[in-house]
Amino acid sequence: MLSELPGLAHLPGSPRPTGPSQATDRLEATDERRALDLLARTPYGRASVSMRALPFVTVARHIVVNAPASPSSSPSSRVLLRLHGGFGYAQACDGSVVAYSADNLSGRQEGDEDVWTVQFVGMARLFTPSAAEIELFGRPPRTADGVPFHPEYLCIEPQFISLHHLEGVPARQFTHSP
Secondary structure, eight states, X not given: OGGGSTTTTTSTTOOOOOOOOHHHHHHHHHHHHHHHHHHHTOSEEEEXXXXXXXXXXXXXXXXXXXXXXXTTSOOEEEEEEEEEGGGOHHHHHXXXXXXXXXXXXXXXXXXXXXEEEXXXXXXXXXXXXXXXXXXXXXXXXXXXXXXXXXXXXXXXXXXXXXEEEEESOOOOOOOOOO
């Protein structure tokens, strides 16, 4: 998993595989599936990568799709991102390890006290989506920073997924200052 990503396997502090039991493997697979199911419930997230050794974060529209199974593996999920091409971020992410995060922090209504956040890392690749995938993305924005939105697409196969869940978090009601 993480050790398969170029440049991350030997970083100090990087998680190392510890040889979990089969029960833990099942739990991790269930948690990863749950994380991807939650990710599919929200349309936007944040992609993070470094460009010229400086970190940056940008908003992206995402969809979760199943990758076809090969003869030697079972189907896996891919996360497809749509970014504004005018930023140059998709080009910068191509071939790089990208962190992606999404949550339900802003979409909660009064009474909904469950908060979750999903994060993962994976290798990003530019790709051309199928007509069906473009339809899943929905209508793109009209503009980005005042210029016409020009979509570019990235595909990421999540490698290291984390899911955090908080219960009992009241939805914040915004009030205006006098």
